Amino acid sequence: MSHGSHDENNIQNLYEGDQSKLYSGVLAHHHDVKSPESKAKVAKIWKITLILSIITIAEVLGGLYLSEVMSKWLLNTIFLILTILKSAYIVSVFMHLGDEVKWFRFCVLIPLLLFIWFIIAFLYDGGAWLEFNQNNPARFDYHQTK
Amino acid sequence: MSHSTTATTPKAFGGGRSPFNVSYGKIMMWFFLLSDAFTFSAFLISYGTTRFFSAVWPDPNHVFSSFPFMEGGDKPLMFVSLMTFILILSSVTMVLAVHAGHCNDRQGVVKWLLWTIIGGIAFLSCQAWEWTHLNHQDAWWASFQDINSPKDVYTHFFKPEVLATATPEQLSQSTNNFFNFFFTITGFHGAHVTSGVIFNILILVNTVNGVYEKRGHYEMIEKVGLYWHFVDLVWVFVFTCFYLL
Numbered sequence: 001m002s003h004g005s006h007d008e009n010n011i012q013n014l015y016e017g018d019q020s021k022l023y024s025g026v027l028a029h030h031h032d033v034k035s036p037e038s039k040a041k042v043a044k045i046w047k048i049t050l051i052l053s054i055i056t057i058a059e060v061l062g063g064l065y066l067s068e069v070m071s072k073w074l075l076n077t078i079f080l081i082l083t084i085l086k087s088a089y090i091v092s093v094f095m096h097l098g099d100e101v102k103w104f105r106f107c108v109l110i111p112l113l114l115f116i117w118f119i120i121a122f123l124y125d126g127g128a129w130l131e132f133n134q135n136n137p138a139r140f141d142y143h144q145t146k
Numbered sequence: 147m148s149h150s151t152t153a154t155t156p157k158a159f160g161g162g163r164s165p166f167n168v169s170y171g172k173i174m175m176w177f178f179l180l181s182d183a184f185t186f187s188a189f190l191i192s193y194g195t196t197r198f199f200s201a202v203w204p205d206p207n208h209v210f211s212s213f214p215f216m217e218g219g220d221k222p223l224m225f226v227s228l229m230t231f232i233l234i235l236s237s238v239t240m241v242l243a244v245h246a247g248h249c250n251d252r253q254g255v256v257k258w259l260l261w262t263i264i265g266g267i268a269f270l271s272c273q274a275w276e277w278t279h280l281n282h283q284d285a286w287w288a289s290f291q292d293i294n295s296p297k298d299v300y301t302h303f304f305k306p307e308v309l310a311t312a313t314p315e316q317l318s319q320s321t322n323n324f325f326n327f328f329f330t331i332t333g334f335h336g337a338h339v340t341s342g343v344i345f346n347i348l349i350l351v352n353t354v355n356g357v358y359e360k361r362g363h364y365e366m367i368e369k370v371g372l373y374w375h376f377v378d379l380v381w382v383f384v385f386t387c388f389y390l391l
Contacts, residue, residue: 020169020170020171020172020363020365021362021363023163023164023167023168023169023172023365031248031249032249033246033249033251033254038245038249041245042242042245045238045241045242045245046238049234049235049238052234053231053234056227056230056231056234057227059385059386059390060223060227062390063206063207063222063223063389063390064207064222064223067207076391079386079390079391080386083382083383083386086382087379087382087383090237090375090378090379090382091375091379093241094237094238094240094241094375094378095371095372095375095376096244096368100166100167100168101165101166101167101168103165103166104166104167104168104173104176107166108176108177108180111180112180112183115187115191118187118191119191119194122191122192122194122195123191123194123195123198125195125198126194126195126196126197126198126199127198127199129199130198130199130200130201134201
């Protein structure tokens with residue numbers, strides 16, 4: 001390997017130079033491409049690829065054939081669960097967030113909880129306006145043709 | 147030669163290194179992506195609000211039912227599934243490039259980055275075709291504003307039973323809103339894919355020139371990889387919101 005040997009005790013020198021070396025390269029894991037660990041990681045990547053493809057195909061088939069026979073709410077709930085499942089695989093395995101330390105994971109994921117409120121509040125608002133407009137034809141005349 | 151990480155990792159908050167065990171650049175990439183996630187969600191949630199506000203809405207199985215070089219529009223969702231698959235595969239080749247970087251395998255990084263760039267360009271070409279196709283059906287930003295248009299102009303976009311009962315105002319308003327959101331959101335996503343392809347080309351040139359080999363690590367591939375995966379992640383949500391729900 002090209003980077004040779006390193007003085008692991010001299011962290012401060014590395015810190016003042018390229019601090020990425022502390023976490024990514026020289027002192028961190030470097031294994032051979034042909035090592036069993038490396039092959040296991042690649043096998044995991046292809047396994048996740050297979051899972052993501054199967055979920056996508058299931059979603060498309062659901063969109064094509066189940067929209068006529070299933071209640072819209074149930075089908076949409078299934079779509080949303082599958083979407084969140086797909087994104088969890090991408091974030092945790094492809095983006096390696098699953099390999100980061102616990103508090104870094106929380107720093108990235110906890111702010112996303114705001115979306116729960118955003119989605120409920122804004123969709124409720126949209127639905128409330130639709131109801132209001134339909135029950136008050138004088139305010140917003142849907143049926144008048146010009 | 148292999149070093150174990152645990153042997154050199156001091157206690158968190160002991161000073162000298164990040165308690166997150168992540169470099170500054172990677173933390174900032176994550177926080178940028180977090181803010182970008184809020185931008186995309188603002189778009190998608192306002193799309194949802196408008197949809198809930200509307201009495202009728204175009205049906206994705208009708209809007210997106212064409213495939214290049216095949217006559218007739220009876221292949222709903224097929225083309226967009228192909229686009230989704232291309233983007234997922236380019237995300238896979240990117241994670242393989244990152245893995246090759248972990249192993250200091252320059253040839254592997256070059257090979258997988260090339261595939262990622264090809265996937266990105268293929269996706270953008272598909273998107274260009276889809277936009278052109280919709281534009282030929284008169285869809286664009288601020289299109290379908292005329293409530294006096296005959297119902298025929300909406301045939302491509304609605305289920306027949308919805309088209310039969312909806313008022314001209316409902317058809318005009320919802321189609322106009324639908325395409326404003328569609329072109330804005332997929333356009334913003336496409337701009338991200340474009341910049342991602344440019345970043346990928348830059349790091350490919352650096353890899354070929356041996357910049358990262360001299361540096362001793364391939365962390366730049368990881369950082370650009372995070373961006374690229376995020377673009378794929380956004381598409382997962384765009385796909386659900388526009389094509390499935």
